[in-house]
Amino acid sequence: MFQSDNQYSKLRWLLTVAGLFLYVVDIWTDVGLALKYFEEQHYVWCGLTLMFVMAALVVTQIFSFVWYWDDRNDGLINPEGKSNIGGMSTCELAVLHVFGLGIFTRFYHLLKKGFKEVWTTNHYTSEEVREVHHSLFCMATDLSMLKLFEAFLESAPQLLLQLYILLGHDEGSFVQYLSVTFSCFNIAWALVDYRRCLRRSLPHITEMPSGLPTTIYLLYKLCTIASLILSFSLLLILSTYSTIAFTVLWLLATIWTHALQTSFCSTRRLEPLYRAVVGVILTFTFFNVKGQNTKVAMIIYYFTHFLIHFAALLVMSLLKPEMWTSATFLTVSSLIIGGSVLGLVCLVLYYLLLHPGGKDPVGDEVDGLRKETESARRGRNSLQP
Template identity: 35%
Template sequence: MMKFTKQNFFFLVGGIIIYIIDIGVDFWVASKYFSQGQYSWSILILCFRGLSSLITQIFSYEWFKNDCEGTDTGKLKWIFLVHFFQCGIFIRYWFALKYGCQAAFKQKSSGDASETDPPNFIQKQAIDVVTDINMLRVFNTFLETTPQLFVQIYILMEHSKNNFCQYAAIIMSFCGISFSTVDYQISLRESLPDKDEFHVLSKLVYLFYKLLTITSWILSIALITLLSVRSSVILLIFLWICGFSWTLKQHTTFCKSKKMEYLYRTVVGIILIFTFFNIKGRKTKVCIFIYYATHTAVTLGILFLYMFWKPVIIKEIHFTIVSILTVLSLVLGIIFLVVYYGCFHPTAYCRPQACPDEVDGEAGQKDRVKTGRFQNFIMQ
């Protein structure tokens, strides 16, 4: 079993700080737009935040309920109340800090100990709690952070009014995406047996691959939105339908109830709008090639569309800059993608469970969080 290290703990602390600052920046930006009379932008920013918070709280509470199954469920009442007031993620951060500190700083090395021994047990607790947080942060990243980044970039391009709060929101969005994607990949590596650690170089390659491809795609969507908001909405809905249909075809089994499973598939469909994820832990070279080939074709198509639809805009400096950034980030992102999958991507995949229709099976309570939940989650 991989160890929860000091580096993992510092990444956890950094993620908490980014999460709290991101909440503050969201309300600050929304209040700025509201005070300037731009009510639609203010409401849109708050809607992204509210929707993301609601969905993450639902999944967090559902996981608490699954983990408490067969035990004393009295604590579920106050856990429900905390999640009802949108603070469930802070409970998970509290446990993560508690177990993470014990695992990283207060334990001596005991590599030969069994998993029932206290040192390894605390290590497993720390990894399990942080894994749950990273899964929730993936939801938050693509339900709130990434759409907000698109909105802020669109506002800057449409109105050409630069102010500090907009730049702060964009910077925080990039930081949120960065921490979320790297922490998620770390959790995946820790879930795969007999794999090397996720070293600094592989983390950077993975980070640049995700960040650059997402940035290119967001700029592309912003460009087509400038041409036609209706066309942009139709494109996003079409892409969501494609992603949702793919999850149906994959027969995902992440949740116990059908309602939660369809909610999960709906969320994964939204995630697939912005980036590729392997939702079954299988080899997907063909799928990832089709995914990014489609993104490349759409991006180039949008740029060519400007030439025929609004050629006057091409002469403007901001369009030139955005076009260059879009193409450059796409090319570099694809290069980092090829390097990552060629040199750093783990070749092992999580084994399917004995009971495919259930997340947790009949394993012990402590095993269920690690071997059940994550192995049915989206993987990359």
């Protein structure tokens, strides 16, 4: 019997609308902030703010269009070999992606199809219902992957930049606080949405329960990410040359991803870009890159985080001891230590007691599908939560 928990429900449709709103507002606040910096002649800050927005936009458009192309050539998704996708020709889709509307196109297709299925009466058999709702979750998973890329290519570095400006230059403004707030919300939303959509689109992976497991997982991610970004911001305040260290961390993460020989993309030419994006994500948080048991890798990863926190606080106390009399930096140091500890406690609680994977608490199984669509293949080979 098809379980209602696996259906694309009305609530899920409404949450997709909320996700669209959050995505738009996050970009608007960042663009508004860039314009403000430009008016105040902070051209470097303006350029960096826009650079993060544009980098995320370009990367997500590339992946979105390639996935549409893969789906068009997929015999299971497009058995009749039609040249259009969702009523749009390849040329029309290309134009939309050139103008940065790829994610909005996916939102439109998902909301349109979802509205037809969940808000109108349909006379389907149980098997047809299963197929339709699985198709909706595959569409939602593709969209959630793109939003995850956008969150770590734009929102996370944007958050780091704005915290550096706030803490190091006392340049606080209402628009800046809005940007920080919506960047946090966007990261949180992307993490949970990606995890839930991916697990629902893959039949061989157990569904992630809502409520306490989702809350603990979100706390684990947000606390570890926030403490790391705060440590990075302190290092930036000490010296802008700290960006070299961040670049080295990204290179190491990218090289490790390359060494794992990921097979996410349908073409080898695009795989290096995917590995570079995964390298950015791993700079901020841990993901199971290839579905293997990653207990050792996770321990090494968070031990490295501990070293970064320790170095940031130690170097700050040695080079700028006068800052420790400031309430702001005392608060930041407390947040770094407290967030790191709370995040790791939530990590242990989640993987020992609440993880839906059962016996293998860290590595999620990614093999075992025989016939699958391109969308399902992407999900199977993507980052495992």
